[in-house]
Amino acid sequence: MIESLADYPWIAGSIDNIKQRATAGSLAHALLLASPPGIGSDLWASTLSQSLLCERDKWEQGCGCQSCNWFAAGSHPDYKVIQTEEKSAVIKVAQIQAVVDFVVKTSQCGTKVILIKDAERMNLSASNALLKTLEEPQGNCYILLHSNSPGRLLPTIRSRTQLQQLDVPSKAQTVEFLTARGVEELPRLFAKRALVAPLQLVELLASDDYADRKRWLLALAEKQSIDVLQAAKKFSSTKIDDCIYWWIAYVQEAIRQIDQPDHNWFAFLAKLTSLYDRLLSGANPNAQLTLETLLMDWYRMSRKFDFHLEEDVTIKRLSE
């Protein structure tokens, strides 16, 4: 599927907004592009870069000017992207030194753009090396710091940049985006959150992990005449630490819903939590046996209480 900006109306809205600032001359040359993850901030940052470089000032994709052609080919001489290099979790000072050199270089088409991806990953010396450049803005050079965790940037870096936040998609935009990608189900768990990250959700729903989790919940929600041996067998191939991790969340939710849960619930929760800790530190119990024992406890307890786990994670049709 070829994506275009029209598929991301919330990004197009943000770009328009920045365009107005640029036209009014109130756009700073050092921008902090802040956004939560999973809503397309990479596309936002690269579209904005292309727009700032465009020779015709059209702020449109497929403009056809030399600059936009270079950009599309990935060979723009006035565009530099900095990101963590392979095997490194941080952006190093040598990479920022390259930025400093690039800033003073002569531009080929009039404007230069430097995009620093995941800017919060700059280590202390890299951040300090960038400060001076941020303090001395160059007329034709934009430095874009992109970050999904802007709070982790040094305050001195933040104070020298103009904050631009990517608009979060509205519920309607999210639903439309997901529907266009064949996602016909929207877990209510996500619908309840303040922010639904549609790109993250598409990825999650397509993953094996999600399918396993859904099967696991359905098994737990079963209250009548369950065959514990069969149920445990079905899941012995799933990673046991995943099952336990999800289970802890469901037990916590059940406890929230139940009117006066008895001590068995808390004991069960403690049992799961301590098992999870042991699994993380390398314990390797027999998955089938462990799940059997726990499932017996679970069904014995859960039958006596009224709660609706399925209400929280039931797959709900978007059209409903």
Ligand SMILES: [Zn+2]
């Ligand atoms: Zn152009």
